[in-house]
Amino acid sequence: MADRADGIPHALHPLVGEYLAHLRVERGSSPLTVSAYTHDLKDYLAFLGKRGISSIDGIDRAVVVAYEADLVARAYAISSIDRRVSVVKGFHRFLVREGYTSRNPTDTVQLPKPPERLPDVLTASQVDAMMEACSDRTPLGLRNRAILEVLYGCGLRVSECTGLDLGDCILDEGYLRIVGKGNKERIAPISGAALEAVADYFGHARVVLTKPYAKPTAAVFLNARGGRLTRQSVHAIVAEAGRIIGVVNLHPHTLRHSFATHMLEGGADLRVIQEILGHADISTTQIYTHVNRAHIREEYLSAHPRA
Secondary structure (H helix, E strand, C coil): CCCHHHCCCCCCCHHHHHHHHHHHHCCCCHHHHHHHHHHHHHHHHHHHHHHHCCCHCCHHHHHHHHCCCCCHHHHCHHHHHHHHHHHHHHHHHHHHHHHCCCCCCCCCCCCCCCCCCCCCCCCHHHHHHHHHHHHCCCCHHHHHHHHHHHHHHHHCCCHHCCCCEEEHHHHHEEEEECCCHHCCCCEEECCCCHHHHHHHHHHCCHHHHHHCCCCCCECCCECCCEECHHHHHHHHHHHHHHCCCCCEEEEEHHHHHHHHHHHHHCCCCCCHHHHHHHCHHHHHHCCCHHHHHHHHHHHHHCCCCCC
């Protein structure tokens, strides 16, 4: 992971390597997750190196708390501190479980509690306006419209959208096969405007974007050179669509949040939304009940004669 020039304690280096291998092989973590964990643990070990700590035995609760304080001093956001300390706690649990040490110095270390923040969502009228604005019938225009419709209509993460292959689109039966976090597969229904947009893209755009000189790919969404579209490109497409309707820095995840919120407002069961979104825990999906309460209050105020 690093050498002595980076100030990383060598005795801990191979243990971190084993933990990352455990994440990749046994837990099936995505390359993006493993990369993030690598970055966070490199920072942690660099901190230990600066304090002259080069073995597990030299790490106690006070050291971990000092690391958390160091992150605060470096002006990291609470969410970033929470993530990094969580990674450190996971690493030490692994060391205990694998028998490298008998004690876990992070056992009683509390994670910082971030302030509860409701997800940003678009209104249904904003979504309609955004889709109506995407009237460009060029191959790239049809592709962009299909991407926006799928992100909102199926509640996909951006990586799930760019990861779609042709064999994942069972359009005649009305569903997509999604490979989500941890390589877990699920089914996402697709119908209505999203289905029409994807069919339109397949019929009139993808064949044009497929280049004879490019390496053949099964990717659904292609770039102008005939290769698989990147996550960064989808971010740019969504941001531009947001700019057109006056929403600054619109993020693909906002479309996913909007999908879940509008489903709940429309009467969908929370468990169904959980299944479609691919949340392992219902508590993750329950954030949308807070948004729905605001909708219920609005409906009450507009409908009750004495409200």
